[in-house]
Amino acid sequence: MPQTVVITGASAGIGRATARLYGKRGADVVLLARGRAGLDVAAKEIEALGGRALVQVTDTADAGQVEAAADAAEQAFGPIDVWINCAFTSVFAPFDEITADEYERVTKVTYLGFVNGTRAALKRMLPRDRGTIVQVGSALGERAIPLQSAYCGAKHAINGFTSSLRTELLHRGSNVHVTVAQMPAVNTPQFSWVRSRLPKHPQPVPPIYQPEVAARGVVHAADHPRRKQYYIGASTLATILANRLVPALLDRYLARTGFDSQQTDLKPPSGESNLFEPVDRPEGTDHGAHGVFDDSAHARSFEATLARHPAAVASALALGAGAAATAGAALRRRVRAGAA
Template sequence: MSPTVVITGASAGIGRATARLYGRRGANVVLVARGEGGLRAAADEVAALGGRPLVQPADVADPAQVEAVAEVAEKEFGPIDVWINCAFSTVFAPFEEITAEEFKRVTEVTYLGFVNGTRSALKRMLPRDRGTIVQVGSALGERSIPLQSAYCGAKHAINGFTSSLRTELLHRGSNVHVTVAQMPAVNTPQFDWVRTRLSKHPMPVPPIYQPEVAARGVAYAADHPRRKQYYVGATTLATVWANRFVPALLDRYLARTGFDSQQTDRIPPAGQDNLFEPVDRERAADHGAHGAFDDSSHARSWQATLARHPAATAVGAGVAALGAVGTIRRLAS
């Protein structure tokens, strides 16, 4: 029997690549996002790859819309097996240049959207005593950087919320699992449609990975949800280690480098951003999974590959430790 998987933020980026992956598995894939253009294109891809798509336009910041998605999904496909929270929004700007309305919107989508999805999933999974929830997190939920205060705050909140929920599930002996897949910098279309007040075009902090690397990490976390979190990309793990051992040094390093490393030499994007309204209302506006940084993005991650093989975990941890040492040395230089 084909599994039923709900993916929020499925119209582009990591969510889109994850939808394709589950399409190849022949899954029932419920595609959730605001932009119908991206959703329809994603549905075509899922169907072409062998899956069964269901398009559900919704704003995850609205719990009623999320609940309606869950109801339709189970009516169409039966019990939800995996719920993947991936939708987000952000603003690139110094904190004092982000309005209260903008900060609230980022929090409602990027944090409360995960809470809303988790609530609707649990409402159905707990009575059946089975199911898996995957939160698509970020290295920035472990270590904040400048110019993304709203996003970093939301990603930190997801970690705290999920840890609390996990202990509640353990207390009741539930067979419902929740895990977090912590992501590195990923080449997604968000950098072309994000709201920004930077003088140059925003970009992910290198090294950058392709969305397919992230999608494989998400699917692996869903397949093996007993671990509380998975780190995708060596830089994610090295950043976490460096933050644990030398947080003050990392603060100073990011204060010195974090502004320039998030901007290209190009002028910032002009036109509509997606903070309050989707930019892909029409089918022709589909942005796909990849952003503008294909030439500088990695299609593979040795760390993520090692993490999928338990026998190699110790080796991966050792190499990550060496990476953290290298990071620390760069901070001190």
């Protein structure tokens, strides 16, 4: 029997790349997002790859819409095996330049959207005592950076919410699993449609990875959900370890470098953002999985490959700890040089 997989944020970026992988498996894939154009093309891709697809235009910030999509998924394909929460939105700006309405919207989509998706999945999985939920997280959920306070706050909230839920499932002795795939910087279309008040075009903090790297990590996490979380990309692991070892130095380093490293020399994106409405609504444009950084994005991740082989993880963590210690020493030198 094919798996039934629900993916939020499936019209572009990591969600879109993940949907393609499940299509190659012949899975039944339920695609949730606000943008009809991207969803329709994604559905055609899945069917061409050998799977079946169901499109559900859904705003994950609306619990009722998410519940209705879950109902439609099971009516079409049967019990949901895997639910992947991936939908998000953001605003690139200093905190005091983000309005209350904008902050609330980012939080509703990027945090409460995950809560709504998890609730809908658990409603169906708990009575059957089986199923897997994958939260697509971020290194920024453990190490915040400037200019993305709303997004970082939401990703931190996802980690806390998921840890609490995991302990509840353990208390019940439930066979429903929940895990987090923590992402690095990824080349997705969000940087061209995000609401931004930066003088230049926003970019992910290098090193940048292609969405396919992230998608392989998500699928692996869904296949092996007993681990609490997965770190996708060496930069994710190094960032988290450095934050645990030298957090104050990292604060000072990001204060000096975090503004410039999130901007390119490209012209700022023009047109509407996707904060309150999908960007493909007026023109019927499909944005695909990739953003505008193909020339600088990595198609492979050594650390992500190691993570798919448990025997090598201990070695990877040891290497990562050494790298974090080295990074800490380098940070000290840079901060001292900046103060001189």
